[in-house]
Amino acid sequence: MRTAIYPGSFDPVTAGHLDIIQRAAAQFDRLVVCVMYNSEKQGLFTPAERADLIRRSLVELDGVDNVEVDYADGLLVDYARRQNANCVVKGLRRVADFEAEMQMADLNRQLSPGVDTLFLTARPNLAFISSTIVKEMARYQVDLRGYVAGSIADDVTERMRQQLEEAE
């Protein structure tokens, strides 16, 4: 059984992430999408909430019966080992992503030589979408449909509204 991990912050999961999930799911027997902690990013949603948003987004997709959603602390390579996965999938949106992603892939290979990273390039029409861009649009009440799954668009807008209200 070929298992891959698709790790990320997913705060929140975007249309770009969903495209990578769908394409990676077609390449492996089992794909585990795992919300992991990125020490450089502060969250709008908790890890458990992000995992829930991913699950709800997947309901709208075909070809994802072999996809599981989880969240975890700790090192990605340790999580991969626990899941019997020897491949990590990452999406590359543009050249700017490449530097940091290469560094993470090299570090992960150093920490666990058995774990390799497979990069999937974003579809050009989705390459500009990121969780940061989605949050920026939510801040200004832009309709998020098309940037995130329709089933979670209102939740993202509402959470941002709450956060801005609390910050006042």
Ligand code: PNS
């Ligand atoms: O969506 P992101 O923020 O680019 O995802 C980054 C993530 C969460 C995959 C990365 O920070 C990660 O692997 N975190 C887990 C801790 C870890 O293994 N760190 C060492 C590799 S950077």
